[in-house]
Amino acid sequence: MSTEPYSRDEIMTVTAARQLRNGAVCFVGIGLPSAACNLARLTHAPDLVLIYESGTVGTRPVVLPLSIGDGELAETATCVVPLPEIFAHYLQGGRVDVGFLGAAQIDRFGNLNTTVIGDYAHPRVRLPGAGGAPEIATYAREVLIVMKQSPRSFVARLDFRTSCGYLDGAGARENSRCPGAGPRAVITDFGVLRPHRQTRELELAALYPGVSVEAARAATGWALALADDLEQLPPPTPAELAVLRDLHARTRSAHAGRVHIKLPVAT
Amino acid sequence: MQVLPLSEAIATHVHDGQNIALEGFTHLIPFAAAHEIIRQGRRNLHLIRMTPDLIYDQLIGMGCAQRLTFSWGGNPGVGSLHRLRDAVEREWPRPLALSEFTHAEMAVAYQAGASGLPCGLVRQYAPTDLAGVAALGVKTLRCPFTGDALAAVPAINPDLTILHAQQIDAAGNVLIRGIVGAVKEAAMAARRVLVTVEEQVEELGADTNALVLPALVITAASIVPGGAHPSYAHGYYARDNAFYLAWDEIARRRDTFTAWMERHVLGVRDHAALLRALGVAG
Numbered sequence: 001m002s003t004e005p006y007s008r009d010e011i012m013t014v015t016a017a018r019q020l021r022n023g024a025v026c027f028v029g030i031g032l033p034s035a036a037c038n039l040a041r042l043t044h045a046p047d048l049v050l051i052y053e054s055g056t057v058g059t060r061p062v063v064l065p066l067s068i069g070d071g072e073l074a075e076t077a078t079c080v081v082p083l084p085e086i087f088a089h090y091l092q093g094g095r096v097d098v099g100f101l102g103a104a105q106i107d108r109f110g111n112l113n114t115t116v117i118g119d120y121a122h123p124r125v126r127l128p129g130a131g132g133a134p135e136i137a138t139y140a141r142e143v144l145i146v147m148k149q150s151p152r153s154f155v156a157r158l159d160f161r162t163s164c165g166y167l168d169g170a171g172a173r174e175n176s177r178c179p180g181a182g183p184r185a186v187i188t189d190f191g192v193l194r195p196h197r198q199t200r201e202l203e204l205a206a207l208y209p210g211v212s213v214e215a216a217r218a219a220t221g222w223a224l225a226l227a228d229d230l231e232q233l234p235p236p237t238p239a240e241l242a243v244l245r246d247l248h249a250r251t252r253s254a255h256a257g258r259v260h261i262k263l264p265v266a267t
Numbered sequence: 268m269q270v271l272p273l274s275e276a277i278a279t280h281v282h283d284g285q286n287i288a289l290e291g292f293t294h295l296i297p298f299a300a301a302h303e304i305i306r307q308g309r310r311n312l313h314l315i316r317m318t319p320d321l322i323y324d325q326l327i328g329m330g331c332a333q334r335l336t337f338s339w340g341g342n343p344g345v346g347s348l349h350r351l352r353d354a355v356e357r358e359w360p361r362p363l364a365l366s367e368f369t370h371a372e373m374a375v376a377y378q379a380g381a382s383g384l385p386c387g388l389v390r391q392y393a394p395t396d397l398a399g400v401a402a403l404g405v406k407t408l409r410c411p412f413t414g415d416a417l418a419a420v421p422a423i424n425p426d427l428t429i430l431h432a433q434q435i436d437a438a439g440n441v442l443i444r445g446i447v448g449a450v451k452e453a454a455m456a457a458r459r460v461l462v463t464v465e466e467q468v469e470e471l472g473a474d475t476n477a478l479v480l481p482a483l484v485i486t487a488a489s490i491v492p493g494g495a496h497p498s499y500a501h502g503y504y505a506r507d508n509a510f511y512l513a514w515d516e517i518a519r520r521r522d523t524f525t526a527w528m529e530r531h532v533l534g535v536r537d538h539a540a541l542l543r544a545l546g547v548a549g
Contacts, residue, residue, distance in 0.1 A: 030344045053370060054292055054446045066508040067343035069293025069446045071501055083292055083317075083448045084378055087371035092390060111395075115367075120400055126355040128341030128348075130369040131318075134395060161396045176394065255508040261493040261548045262504075263539055264466075 006236050008189040011208050013039060013244060014236040016100075016146050016187045024097040025049040027090075027136055030068050032146050033100035035247065038064060042243050051090060053132045055081045064251040072254075087132065091139045094179060099140030101133055101163065102147055105155050108201050108222045109172075110145065110165025110183035112137065113158040120160060130162050137163035142184040149188035149219040156222045166200035173200070190216040191233060196225070206231035268439035268482045273463060273489040273537070277303040280427055280461050280487060288315040288425040288457065289322060292448025293343060293506070296322050296498035297431040299491045299538035300463050305329045306533060315425055317373050317449060318343070321497065321514050324350040325532070327363060328524050336366040336423070338373040345511055349518040359521065369397065372405060372420045377449050379422035380456030391416040428457035431495045432480070433502060434471055435464045439482030442471045445501025447478050460484055463491040465503050493542050507547065 006014075009032070016036035020026060022045040028037045034052075038061060041048045050059050054069035058078030065073050074080050081089070090096055103112035104127050114133055118124030137143055143165075147153055165183045166173045173182050182200075186193040191207035204216055205227040217224045236244075271279070281287065281304055289297050301322045304312075313334040314323050321342065326332055328350030340351050354363035368376065375387025391407060398405065408419040430450050434442045441462050443450060454460045460480070467490055473479050494500075497507035497514075518524045535541045542548035 054294070054448065056446065065344070066511060067293045067506065069343075069448070070506055070508070071294070071445065071499055074294075074445045074501060080446055082451065083370070084374035084452060087374055087389075092371065115396070120396070123356060126340075126352045128339050129337065129367055130397060131339035132370045134369045134397065135371045135389075138390075161394075164395055167394065255512065257505075258509065259496070259499075259505050259507040259547055261496060261542055263492050263542065263548045 003235065004238055004241060006241055010241060010244060011236055012146065012187055012189050014240045015192065015233060016144065017043065017240070019144055019185060019187070020045050020048055020098065023047045023049075025051065025095060027051050027053070027096045027099045027140055029100050029102060030065065031102065033102065034064055035244070036146065037100065038247060039240065039244050042247065043240060051086065051096065053083065053086055055083050055086050057081060057090070062250065063254040064247060066255050087135055091132070091135050094139065096140045097142070099136035099143045099180070101136060101143060101145050103133075103145070103163070105153055105158050106145065106147055106186065107155060107158050107165075109167060109169050110186065110195060110202055111158060111161050111167065112145070112163040112165065113160045115160040115162045117159050133163040137165070138178050138180055140180045142181050145183050145186040147186065147188060149190050149216065151219065151221040154220045154222070166195060169200050170198055190219060194227065201225065203227045204230065206233045208233050209235050268485045269487045270435070270467070271487050271489055273299060273303050273491055274307075276461055276487045276489045277307055280459060281307070281309055283309055284311045285426040286313040286315060288423070288428045288453050290316060290428060290430055290448060290450045290453040291495070291498065292317060292446060292450075293320070294446040294448065294499060294501060295431045295443065295450065295495050296320055297429045297463050297494060298322055298496060298498060299494035300429045300431070300461065301326055302532045302538060302541065305331060305528070315423060317370060319348060319351055321348070321511065324348040324518055325528065327351055327354050328360070328518065329528055330360040332363060333361070334364040334366065336368070338368045338370045342511060342515060345515050349515075350524060353521070366404065367400065368405070368420065372418070373423070374449050374452070376420045376423040377452035377456050379420070380424040381452045384422055386419040386421050388417045388419060391418040423456055425453065425457040427459045427461060428453045429461045429463070430454060431463045431500065433465050433500055434468050435462065435488050435490075436471045437467070437469055439485055439488065440471060441480040441485055441488070442473050443478045443480065451478060451480065454480055454484060459486040461486060462488045463494040464488060465492055465494070465500050466490065491538055493548055494538055496542060496547060
């Protein structure tokens with residue numbers, strides 16, 4: 001196998017992309033999730049159906065959108081529906097297989113904080129807030145989480161619980177009547193964490209080449225348990241890297257492009 | 268329905284202390300109208316919008332707002348809205364009260380407002396801290412048929428909704444194409460609706476199921492080409508992603524933000540002058 005050099009971001013994106021099966025209906029967030037979903041679509045999963053919360057269904061962007069509602073998404077979509085329908089008909093209606101989320105903080109049961117650091121009334125850092133995340137976490141059949149791992153982001157206790165993972169552990173999510181099954185995997189810049197079958201606590205399930213268990217544990221704010229069958233993940237293939245780098249190069253060039261607006265002469 | 272110059276439309280229809288929604292989900296954000304509100308020095312506005320975006324970062328940083336109702340407050344794909352953060356974290360330039368929802372909740376709140384209902388409904392989700400934040404105003408309702416717990420979200424009825432759209436016809440009907448967000452619901456929920464449009468045409472020539480807001484729901488309109496920049500108008504011009512990236516640095520500090528606003532908004536006559544100064548229109 002080739003050992004072409006790659007960045008942590010690249011192996012993280014490739015690993016996230018590999019979690020997606022062809023044909024799945026995927027609710028996509030902006031940033032690394034969007035890169036991973038489009039990489040999957042351009043490699044092993046050409047029939048992946050991508051939905052962005054702006055209302056674009058079945059979109060096949062040539063360049064990655066900067067925002068959740070770039071024109072690129074509408075122009076390449078099967079259809080564009082009003083935003084209330086995306087949440088009511090597609091998400092709450094149970095038509096989404098996979099939801100992709102990130103956050104500022106995650107706890108050992110995969111609950112997420114995107115609201116505040118510090119006290120809600122007097123926050124040290126005001127984060128963007130809920131957006132579509134609470135409903136994605138609730139209704140998608142399964143959830144993939146993508147986050148860089150550090151003691152500040154992988155915390156023993158969330159400052160605010162915005163979106164639910166497995167709540168307080170064993171049985172809690174099932175009792176809460178959430179239709180979706182919850183987080184299947186957390187893809188980090190060290191490897192992959194997965195929930196334990198009974199306790200639902202996130203365990204280190206897989207590592208990237210050259211990454212140690214100690215390093216992953218040092219980047220976690222709780223005592224990170226190891227899965228019984230800790231796996232070593234393969235590096236990105238040259239083909240995956242080529243597609244991903246092309247995608248990013250096209251995207252950078254498009255986002256730097258100048259906009260021109262033609263004004264009528266009279267104004 | 269009246270077609271007015273934008274300065275006159277804002278002077279007539281935007282008043283201090285109003286509940287006001289400038290909608291458009293990433294697309295068709297009415298920036299020109301917001302800049303005119305800033306120029307005219309409106310104060311104590313209750314700003315309503317799913318994604319505050321740069322448009323409310325600017326209104327908040329210029330001291331126009333006293334409350335914000337929203338569901339996601341970041342610079343999409345870039346990071347923080349620094350002026351929003353400064354207002355919440357350090358009360359600059361003045362304190363900002365928050366009413367915070369999820370996207371799905373806010374969507375049904377607009378739908379309820381548009382439908383004459385007191386509240387909108389979503390299925391009640393698992394326990395999160397959102398439920399405990401009093402400002403949210405979401406309450407549990409039992410379904411009378413199944414006994415299921417539903418979340419009731421109070422209806423949103425803005426005093427005024429402002430939208431940007433592609434076209435208005437001679438009769439005052441307004442066509443909106445592309446990503447539509449919750450603009451129809453926000454318009455129908457409002458007591459008055461002000462639109463800025465790219466152009467006036469004789470006939471819209473819209474498909475049967477196109478999103479047309481008929482003249483009967485429009486209070487006033489202004490012809491403002493480029494009025495959504497740095498957001499975009501599908502079929503006219505693209506989103507200025509380079510500007511959204513640049514805004515992160517402009518808005519990070521109070522002095523650079525204030526200088527930018529003084530030069531590009533307070534210091535120009537209208538939106539066309541701003542677009543020319545930015546080199547976007549020639």
